[in-house]
Structure formats: C-alpha cells, structure tokens
Amino acid sequence: xxxxxxxxxxKSTGTAYLCWFFLGVHYAYLGKWGxxxxxxxxxxxxxxxxxxxxxxxxxxxxNHNMQISMQIDxxxxxxxxxxxxxxxxxxxxxxxxxxx
Numbered sequence: 001x002x003x004x005x006x007x008x009x010x011k012s013t014g015t016a017y018l019c020w021f022f023l024g025v026h027y028a029y030l031g032k033w034g035x036x037x038x039x040x041x042x043x044x045x046x047x048x049x050x051x052x053x054x055x056x057x058x059x060x061x062x063n064h065n066m067q068i069s070m071q072i073d074x075x076x077x078x079x080x081x082x083x084x085x086x087x088x089x090x091x092x093x094x095x096x097x098x099x100x
Contacts, residue, residue: 012061
C-alpha cells in the first residue's frame with residue numbers, strides 16, 4: 001500500500017463525534033460495519049451504548065489511527081532499508097571499478 005493513501009485514511013475525532021451525534025454512523029466512519037449494524041439494530045444498545053460511545057470515541061479514533069501509523073512506519077522502514085541496500089550496492093560497485 002502507498003503511505004500517502006494510508007495517511008488519507010486517518011480519521012478525525014471531531015468528524016467521528018459529528019457522525020455519532022447526527023446519524024449514529026461513527027462505527028461506519030471507522031470502517032467497522034459489523035458494529036455499525038449492531039449499533040443500529042439495538043438502537044444504540046438501548047441507549048447505554050450511546051452514552052458509553054460519548055466518552056470512548058476519542059479512544060476508538062486513536063486506535064484506528066494507531067493501526068494506520070504502524071503500517072506507515074513499516075512502509076517507511078522498508079523504504080529506508082531498500083535505499084540503504086541501493087547505496088551499498090553503488091558503493092561496492094564503485095569500489096570494484098577503482099583500483100587500490
């Protein structure tokens with residue numbers, strides 16, 4: 001995956017609260033459609049789930065963004081390793097061409 005694509009998938013706590021308040025689609029916003037349908041079918045856990053989510057939305061968004069950040073870190077680490085390998089190959093190639 002492209003790290004720029006992953007960065008575009010980062011979510012905002014403010015937008016999640018707006019989704020929760022107006023439409024109750026905050027789980028869909030985070031890509032958790034199974035929980036979203038369960039939330040709708042139980043009418044927000046008969047009101048209890050609604051109150052719990054009021055305080056847990058920042059944590060849910062943070063966890064979502066943390067997973068994406070870890071993927072981006074892995075991509076950047078691989079890019080650095082590949083760049084290092086290319087640089088070492090260039091150094092070795094130039095060392096073989098130059099007589100000592």
